[in-house]
Amino acid sequence: MSTHQGTGGAPSHRGTATGAAHRGTGAAPAHSGTVTAPTHQGFGAAVSDVVTMVERSVRLTRRNVDTLFVSILLPLLMMSLFVYVFGGAINTGTEYINYVVPGILLLTTGYGASNTAMAVADDMTTGMIDRLRSLPIRSFAVLTGHVTASVARNAVSTAIVILASLAMGFRPNASPVDWLAAIGLLLLYVVALSWLAAALGVIARSVESASTLSFFMLFLPYLSSAFVRPETMPAFLRPISEHQPITPVIEAVRSFLSGTPLGSNGWIALAWCGGLLAFSISLASVLYRRRTTR
Amino acid sequence: MIVEATGLRKSYGPTEVLRGIDLVVKEGSVLALLGPNGAGKTTIVRILTTLTRPDAGVATIAGYDVVRESTKVRGVISLTGQYAAVDENQTGRENLVMVGRLMHLGRTAAVRRADELLEQFDLIGAMNRRAKTYSGGMMRRLDLAMSLVARPRVIFLDEPTTGLDPASRLTMWDAIGELVRDGTTILLTTQYLEEADRLADRIVLLDDGRITASGTADDLKAQVGGERIELHFADEFTARKAIELLGGHVVGQLVNLPSDGSAGHLLQVLDELRDKGLNPQRVSSHRPTLDDVFLTLTASPPSRPQTAPPTSQNQAGSSPALSA
Numbered sequence: 001m002s003t004h005q006g007t008g009g010a011p012s013h014r015g016t017a018t019g020a021a022h023r024g025t026g027a028a029p030a031h032s033g034t035v036t037a038p039t040h041q042g043f044g045a046a047v048s049d050v051v052t053m054v055e056r057s058v059r060l061t062r063r064n065v066d067t068l069f070v071s072i073l074l075p076l077l078m079m080s081l082f083v084y085v086f087g088g089a090i091n092t093g094t095e096y097i098n099y100v101v102p103g104i105l106l107l108t109t110g111y112g113a114s115n116t117a118m119a120v121a122d123d124m125t126t127g128m129i130d131r132l133r134s135l136p137i138r139s140f141a142v143l144t145g146h147v148t149a150s151v152a153r154n155a156v157s158t159a160i161v162i163l164a165s166l167a168m169g170f171r172p173n174a175s176p177v178d179w180l181a182a183i184g185l186l187l188l189y190v191v192a193l194s195w196l197a198a199a200l201g202v203i204a205r206s207v208e209s210a211s212t213l214s215f216f217m218l219f220l221p222y223l224s225s226a227f228v229r230p231e232t233m234p235a236f237l238r239p240i241s242e243h244q245p246i247t248p249v250i251e252a253v254r255s256f257l258s259g260t261p262l263g264s265n266g267w268i269a270l271a272w273c274g275g276l277l278a279f280s281i282s283l284a285s286v287l288y289r290r291r292t293t294r
Numbered sequence: 295m296i297v298e299a300t301g302l303r304k305s306y307g308p309t310e311v312l313r314g315i316d317l318v319v320k321e322g323s324v325l326a327l328l329g330p331n332g333a334g335k336t337t338i339v340r341i342l343t344t345l346t347r348p349d350a351g352v353a354t355i356a357g358y359d360v361v362r363e364s365t366k367v368r369g370v371i372s373l374t375g376q377y378a379a380v381d382e383n384q385t386g387r388e389n390l391v392m393v394g395r396l397m398h399l400g401r402t403a404a405v406r407r408a409d410e411l412l413e414q415f416d417l418i419g420a421m422n423r424r425a426k427t428y429s430g431g432m433m434r435r436l437d438l439a440m441s442l443v444a445r446p447r448v449i450f451l452d453e454p455t456t457g458l459d460p461a462s463r464l465t466m467w468d469a470i471g472e473l474v475r476d477g478t479t480i481l482l483t484t485q486y487l488e489e490a491d492r493l494a495d496r497i498v499l500l501d502d503g504r505i506t507a508s509g510t511a512d513d514l515k516a517q518v519g520g521e522r523i524e525l526h527f528a529d530e531f532t533a534r535k536a537i538e539l540l541g542g543h544v545v546g547q548l549v550n551l552p553s554d555g556s557a558g559h560l561l562q563v564l565d566e567l568r569d570k571g572l573n574p575q576r577v578s579s580h581r582p583t584l585d586d587v588f589l590t591l592t593a594s595p596p597s598r599p600q601t602a603p604p605t606s607q608n609q610a611g612s613s614p615a616l617s618a
Contacts, residue, residue, distance in 0.1 A: 040369050045398050052395040056381070063383040063424070127379035131440070134343050135396045136368040292345070 040136035049137040053145025054152075057119065061153055071111035072157045076164055079104045082227055083168060090228055094258070098172075101165045102253040103226025106246055108161050109154050109190050110221060113197035114214035116150035120201025121210035124291065133292060143198045143284055150194035151187070158186065172257040182256035185266075188273040189249050193217065195280035202287040220246050245272040296321040296448055296479050297342065302351035304337050311337045313503040315351070319448075319481055319496075324474055326490035327483040328588070329500030335483035336376070338500075339452050342481070343373045355448055369397075372441035373450045378433045379440070382426035386417050386436050389425060390443060397444035404443075411439040415469065431462030438469060449473060451482040455489060467492065487585055499591055506591045514587040521555035522586050523563065524548060525574040536572050543589050550589060553579065 039045060061068055079100065087096035123129050123142065132142050162170075174182065197214055204210035223241050224230075230241040241247060248268040255262040297319035304312040312334045319325045327335045340346035342353055344364040352359065358366040381389055387408055394404025412421045415435045420428060425436060434454070441449060454470065455463040470493055473480060484490050490497050491511045499507040499514065507514055527533040527547045537544050540563060542551035553559050560579065567573065 040365055040398055048398060049396060052392060056384070056392055059388065060381065060383050127375045127377040128381065130340075130343075130345055130373060130375050131379035131393075132396070133345055134368055134371065134373040135393065136365045136398070137396050 046138050046141070049141035050144050050148070053141050054148045057145050057149030058152060060119065061149060067115055068153060068157070071115055071153075072108070072160050074111055075104050075108040075157075075161055078107060079161070079165060079168070086227075092229060095169070095171070097165065097168060097170050098258050099254070100227060101162075101170050101172075102250045102257065103221055103224070104161060104165065105158055105186060105253065106189070106224075106226060106250055107218070107221045108157050109186070109193055110214075110217040112150060112154040112157055112190070113193045113217050114211060115153065116146055116194050116197040117201040117204065117210040117214040118207050119150075120146050120198050121204040121207045124202055124204070125206055129292065139288065139292070140285070143195075143202075143288060146201070147191070147194045147198050150197065151190055154190045154194070155187075158190075173259045174257045178256040181266075182253045185249065185252055185256070185269060185273070188270070188277065192273050192277035192280055195277060195284050199280055199284035199287055202284060202291055220244060221250075225250055245269075245276060248272060295319065296356055297325075297354075297481060299338075299342065299353035300351055302338065302341060302348045302353060304334075304341065304346065304349050311503050312341075312348070315503075315505060317498065317505075319479055321447075321479050322474075322477045323495040324470075324480045324482065324493055326494035326497045327481070327500055328485070328487065328490045328497050329483075330485060332502075333500040334503045335500055336452055339373070339450050339481070339483060343371055343450050344368055345373075369444075370447045371450060372444070372446035372448075374438050374441045374452065374454060376453045376456060378437040380425045380433060380437055383424055385422050385424055386428070386439075387412060387421040389436060389440055393440045393443045399444065407443055411442060415439045429462075430458060431465060434458060434462065434466060435469065438466070442473070446478070448479045448481065451480060453483055453485070455484075455486070463489075487583070487588055499588065501591070507587070514591075515582045518552065518582040518586050518590050521553045522580055522582050523551045523553045523560060524578045524580070525551070525563075525567075526576040527572070527574050532572050535570070536567060536574070539566060539570060539572070545589065549574075550586060552590075555579065 079097075082090075082100050082104075083097045087100065090096055090099075092099040120143065123132070123146075129142070133139070172179075197217070200213045201210050204213055221227075223237065224244060224246040225241065226246070230238050230247065233241055248265045249272065251260070251265040252262060252269040254260050255265060295318040297317065299315060299317040302312050302315040302317075303310075315334070315338060317325070317338070327338060329335050337346065341348045342355060342360060344360050344367050347361055354360065355367045356370045358370070360367050381392070384392065390408035390411055391401075391404045394407050395401060397404075399407060412418050415438070417432065417436060417439070420432060425433060428436065438451075438454070451470070455466050458466065467489070470480065470482075474493075480493075482489075482493065494511070496509065497511055497514060498505055507517060509517075525533075525536065525548070527536060527549065530544075530547055533544050533547045533549050536549050540549070540551055542549055544550070551563065553563075560577070564574075564577070
């Protein structure tokens with residue numbers, strides 16, 4: 001919090017001083033070139049823009065607690081449902097909760113990302129985007145602010161879900177390095193998914209349609225190895241389940257946390273996440289530019 | 295000239311929204327773009343505020359090109375759009391501080407400036423309430439205050455009072471008047487003639503993507519001629535018959551004619567009408583208003599009524615709002 005103090009620093013006070021002088025005077029044009037404008041160029045300004053936008057998004061998240069609450073509650077409910085109701089009937093070779101937690105974590109990020117898509121769409125479809133764009137800020141600051149806040153939100157909800165799962169009997173078998181690997185991979189996945197959500201938010205024509213567009217992010221985990229082993233699925237679903245991006249991510253996290261064999265899942269998961277990240281950032285940038293320069 | 299635009303053109307698909315617009319605004323003056331919905335007012339504002347690129351033409355603000363030097367342009371302008379661009383879940387103060395920081399004032403200066411504006415716009419009491427609890431008038435004031443954070447040299451106000459109740463409109467006008475006294479250049483769009491008449495030094499009349507007239511309110515009134523006669527008829531059909539006979543233009547049952555103001559001309563008009571059995575219910579005569587300018591120089595020319603079906607919702611020609 002204390003780091004951004006320096007970013008706007010020196011040049012800004014000039015403007016205020018000159019401005020204060022003209023207040024109330026009335027007659028003479030107050031703006032005839034006397035104000036030394038603060039600088040809008042450079043790295044400092046860019047960092048300051050992003051920090052301001054992140055703070056805004058975090059504040060808006062805090063004001064919209066019910067949405068955040070629901071996006072944590074729903075995965076917790078799903079976890080309870082699967083662990084206490086269906087889990088007994090699903091044979092995964094281990095205690096079911098140990099099997100299902102990684103999937104629940106990805107489900108949580110899906111809800112989080114869907115909130116991000118809606119927040120972006122809200123900016124794009126109200127006058128807010130015109131206000132922001134008529135300010136001398138970096139155009140990427142708007143989306144970067146949303147994505148960063150999204151990652152922060154997801155970190156909180158993921159931590160809560162992990163704690164809840166431990167309370168429900170989840171017994172990971174992971175070294176600190178395994179934890180780091182799992183967290184690192186989840187983080188990369190969340191960043192990539194948040195950018196994808198931001199891109200969806202940019203093209204959505206309304207907040208409602210952003211929510212609809214992001215539905216597949218919530219649906220994809222059910223067609224993965226999140227809840228049941230892909231081998232148990234019918235033949236036509238099995239290839240989808242085995243080759244979609246979420247399965248290797250889940251398998252890798254599961255391996256880190258519970259010690260199941262990793263195989264090539266780690267690398268495949270990394271490749272998927274990296275590819276998704278690059279794709280989503282480009283998509284979001286292109287769509288943002290197209291949507292905002294008509 | 296602080297705002298200069300030459301040959302601005304813009305189409306959205308097959309629709310030509312701007313068909314060659316030339317504009318200049320002198321520093322410290324107020325220009326009103328006046329025209330009906332769809333005339334192209336908002337598109338001009340969006341181009342000048344760097345939000346939209348023109349298909350052709352050049353525009354500069356304070357010497358900076360709006361396309362090539364957009365960041366510099368954004369540093370000297372501000373935009374208050376038709377819809378309040380306010381974060382409803384942030385407080386008034388948070389909104390202002392955020393804009394100050396995005397204008398790179400630095401945190402301390404942004405807070406100080408926010409407090410100044412809250413006081414100036416009479417929002418101190420509400421500064422720590424979320425903007426969504428504000429009334430329409432308060433919301434617009436906050437919106438305008440957000441536009442003033444960095445003391446822009448040119449302020450764009452896109453229909454600043456549309457949808458406001460009369461009292462809030464007066465408050466807005468006062469706030470705008472204060473900016474003018476401070477020497478800020480203002481370009482505003484409006485479909486209210488009264489607003490243009492009251493606030494603007496110069497008025498540019500816009501219709502269908504073209505400038506149809508420009509000048510001071512007095513210049514424009516002079517273009518329309520000396521005096522106007524208004525004839526109220528019992529129904530639109532009779533009113534249309536009357537303008538086929540006399541010329542002038544019609545809004546609903548109301549016919550509006552140019553005149554030299556003499557009693558002789560008025561009698562002659564009434565005689566001609568009586569010969570055809572078209573008797574007006576009421577007659578009045580007045581100095582031209584911007585309404586007359588607007589009706590004369592935009593839309594429905596006298597020759598059109600035969601082809602265009604009468605629009606029954608357009609009554610009361612003296613209404614200040616034209617929503618053609």
